Amino acid sequence: MMKSPSSAAMLRRLTALLPAGRVLEAPAQLAAYESDGLTAFKTTPLAVVVLETQDEVIATVRFCRDEKIPFVARGSGTSLSGGSLPVAGGIVITLNRLNKILRLDPAQRIAVVEPGVINLAVTAAAQPYGLHFAPDPSSQSICTIGGNVAFNSGGAHCLKYGMTSNHVLGLKAVLATGEVVEFGGASREQVGPDWTGLFVGNEGLFGIALEITLQLLPRAEMFHTVLAGYRTLEQAGDAVAAVIASGLLPGAIEIMDALALEAAVAAVHAEYPPDSAAVLIVELEGPREVVAADRVRLDEILAKSGAVEVKVARDGAERMAIWKGRKSAFSAVGRLSPDFIVQDGVVPRRRLGEALRRIGEMSREAGLRCANVFHAGDGNLHPLILYNGREPDGLVRAEALAGKILRMCVEMGGSITGEHGVGVEKRDYLPDMFSADEIDCLKRVRAAFDPGELANPGKMFPVTGAPALAQHGMHPLEQAGVISRE
C-alpha cells in the first residue's frame, strides 16, 4: 500500500518524537504484525512502534489523540478473535519490551508488572515464595499480562479461581484521551466503584495498561489429577454433572473429544485409554489432608461413571503430561488440518451434552470436522473448526458454522465468549446477546474513555449497528477493504 503524503509526514513527526529505530515502516517489518492468533485475517498497519518505557507509550497515545490516528495495542498477538488485528491507516503499539516485574511482595502476595510481562513469568518469579498467578490460559508461555487484562483471559481454573479480572487489584493506564489514571491498589479490598474491574476486559478500547497489580495465591500443597476415558461424550458429560452435584469444588474439570485426542496424540504423543471417544480430566488441589478426603469422594463418583479406564497421576511428571496433552490441543489440531478456527462460547453447564450433540450435527451438515476441547466445569466450549483455506469458500463455511454455534450458545442462555473476547470475529454477534439500548450503553462507556474512537476501533461493536446476518460471501471487513485474506 502506498502511503499518502500526509501519512508520511505524520510518521516523520512520530519518528521525531521517539528514540531512533522505534518506528517500523518497511513492508517486511510490518508483515510480522499483520495478523494475530486469528490468522485468517490480516491488515497492514501504517507503521508499528516498538516502545520500551511507559513515558514513550503515554507520548505515543497523546500523539495519536492529537493527530487522530487509530492505534492498536499489541502484546504477543495471540488473540484468537482478531483483537490485536491492526487497523488500516493506524499504527500498532507493541508492548513486549515493557516487560519488567516492578515489584514482587511476597508478604502482601502481589506483583506489580508492566504490560509486556509474559503470563508464565509472573508465576516463575513468584514460585520461590510458594506463590503463583492463577489465570493460566493455554497460551501462558507466550501471552502477555497486558493482553490478559484487555481480554479478561481465563484458563483451566476459572470455576474455582475466576478469570484475570479476579486477580487484578489495581492498574495504571493511559486512556485514549491521553489521561493517565490509577485505579485500585495493593489491597485485596476495593472502595468505591470498581474502576479496575471495568477496565479489565475492555479489549483495548479504553487505552493502554501501563502497570498492573496482580494478586498472587499460595501454590496448592497437593494435586490429585485424574484422567478418565469414556466411550461417549455424553458419559463424560454425565460424570461432570455427578462431580458438581457431589459438592466437590475441583480446581479444573476439562473434556477433550475424540478428534482432539487424535490431535494431541499426533502432536505431543499423549497417551489416552484405548477406545475412548472422550477424556475427562479432573484435578483436586489443596492441603494434603483435604485432598486425601476429597479424592475418596471423587474416586467413588468416577468408579460409578462407566469409564473405560481411570488413570491417576502418580507424580508431578505424570500430572504435567496430562496437562501438556490438554494445553497443546489447540496447536495440535494444526496437525490434522491446514487451517482451523478456535471458537469460544459458553452454555449453561447442564446443557453441555445437548450443545455438543448439536455442534456435531451442525458440523456434519456443514461438511466440516470439528474437534471439541472445553472447560466443562464452567460450560466454556472451544470447538475447533477444521477447514481448508485453499478451498474458495473454506473460511466462509467455517465462519458460518462458528456463527451458528455462537447463536446456539446465546439461545441456550450462555455467551458468545467465555474468555477469548469479541474482537473482530464476533462483533457481529454482540447484538445476539445485547439489545440496541444495551449496546448503546456500552458504546457510551467506551466514548467516555475514548471519545475519538481511536483505541482499537472496529473491534467488539458491529460496524454498521445493524444486526448481523449469517456471513454469506466475503467477511464484512473484507468488503470494506479493511482486511484481506492470506
Added chain:
Amino acid sequence: MTAVLSPVTPAELADAVRSAPRVLAVGGGTKPRMSRAAADVVKISTVKLRGVVEYEPSEFTFTALAGTPVREIVATLGERGQYLPFDPLFSAAGATLGGTLASGVSGPGRFRFGGLRDFVLGVRFVDGGGRLLRLGGKVVKNAAGFDLPKFFVGSVGRFGALAEVTFKVFPRPLATRTLRLDAKNATAMTEIFTAAGSARWELDALDASPGEGAVYARLAAPAPALDALAKEILSRWPGTVLADNAAAKLWSDVVEAAWAHAGGTLVKFALTPSQVPEFVAGFPAVARGWVSAGGNVGYLSLPAGAAFPSFATATEGKPAFAWPAVTLRGDVALWPGAPPRFEVMRAVKIALDPQNRFPNLDD
C-alpha cells in the same frame, strides 16, 4: 421530602426512576450513610422488588431481584448445600442483595475466594435515562461486553438503580473450625496474617479483633482434615479451638458488626496486612475496630458524635492516611480518604446518567 416510591417489578423501577428529576435507590437501610442524599432526591425503596428469578444449583448461579433480602438467599442456597462464599454483611439486619452489591462490602469469607466483586456475574439496572438494561451474563463465565456488573460494585447507586443481580455460588464446605490465636498487638497480627496468608492451610477466613488482642482463623474442609490442620496452626501460635456454637456466634457477630458502637459511625478501609499496625495505632480511645480478610480490610467504629481520627498529624486539612475508605454509617464524609478523582470518572457518570438523575459520587 416526597413519598418513597416502592416498585414491585423491574419495569416499575424504570418508571420510578423516570418519575422524578433526582432519585436514589435504597435497600434495607443497613448502611444509611451511603443512601444519604440532598432533600430534593426522591428515594426509591427496593424492598418490594424481591424474589428469586432463577436458581439452578447445578449451574452454581442464581438470579434474584435487587431488593431480595440477603438472609432469604442465604437460606435458599443453604437448602441446596450452597452459599455465597464472601459472607454478605448485615444479613440478619435486613441487607438486600442490590444494596450489598452497590455498597461493595464483603464479610470474612472474602479471604479465601475473593469478595463480592469476584462473585457478581450480571446485573439488570435502570440507567439515568430510565432504560432497563442487562449487562454481564447468567453463566459462570462470560467475557462479552464491558464488565459493568463489576463496576456497580461499590458504586453506591450513583450510576444506576439495580433491578436484578446474578451471582456465582459455591458448594458449602462440609465442616468448619475456628481457632482463636493470641496476638497481643497489631504487629503480632500482621505477622500471623502474612505467614498464614501464604501457608499451605488455605484458611477460609482470617480476621482480628484489635481490642481483644486476638486473631480468628477459620478452616473449612472435610471434617477428617480439620484436626490435623488445626493442630499444626496451634503448634505455630498459641491459641484455642472455639466450640461450634461460640464460633457460629463469633462469625455472625462479625457479619452483623455486633462489635461496633450501636448508632455510631462505621467506616471501611482497604488496607494491606503491613498497614494494620499503623491503622490500629491511629484509633482514638473511644474507637473500636475490626480487621478482616487477613489484614486487607479494616473497620473503624466511633460513638455517635465522636470526631474522625486523623491517624497521624494531618497537614493542611488533608487526611494523613492514604487508605481508601468509605463510610457505611454515621455522620462523616462518605469517602473519608479523599480518593483520587480522574476526568474519565466524570465522563463515565455522564455516559450512564446524562441528566444527573442519581446523586454524584461526591455529593
